[in-house]
């Protein structure tokens with residue numbers, strides 16, 4: 279059964295155990311705005327129905343924080359809405375849809391789990407922006423900031439009047455932040471954390487994990503900075519990228535929870551960080 283939690287005067291949240299994921303809903307005077315569509319269509323459908331029934335309003339917009347599947351695989355349940363994302367998200371999704379390897383992964387996913395993904399269609403954003411975008415009515419403003427970092431195009435959402443920040447995967451809560459996407463950029467991610475802190479949110483809904491406050495932003499920023507420092511030293515000492523896989527002293531997240539693909543996530547993150555820092559060092 280779908281359970282929505284009220285987070286502030288205008289924000290509700292659906293939390294699902296499987297990936298410790300979130301779908302958030304903002305209530306404006308005449309309509310609802312969804313943020314991310316979740317892991318699979320049926321989930322999105324149920325959450326939308328529940329929200330519209332409980333809050334008594336139709337849905338007008340879906341905002342996508344980034345292009346990763348677990349945040350967009352419910353999009354087809356919002357085809358009658360304007361689907362908003364940064365332009366980079368649309369571009370990355372178009373590249374994925376033209377990529378045979380990616381399509382094969384989707385096909386396998388559908389075959390392995392037909393009940394969940396059987397009718398999956400990848401629906402693209404219908405409205406894009408660069409840097410910032412706003413939705414507002416007389417009562418409330420929804421501000422979207424594109425910062426990149428976790429992935430190119432990654433954005434977070436702020437409800438300034440209620441000081442609620444919906445981070446997408448720009449914040450993982452009390453767990454290892456995946457920074458292994460081929461478009462991840464640790465420097466931009468640190469800038470993003472600084473921007474979030476400047477906005478001084480009271481409540482932060484992460485992409486994964488428990489709802490937290492800004493202390494978690496500080497703690498994740500410190501962790502990412504320690505990874506940057508470690509990698510900078512590693513490169514300065516003349517080590518090669520090939521040596522990374524076996525290297526065991528890369529900083530460990532203080533509250534690491536063992537997850538299934540952790541080794542792979544960590545390894546991707548190390549390799550991508552190497553490339554980004556190498557590029558920066560010239």
Ligand SMILES: [Zn+2]
Pocket residue numbers: 344346428447
């Ligand atoms: Zn992600």
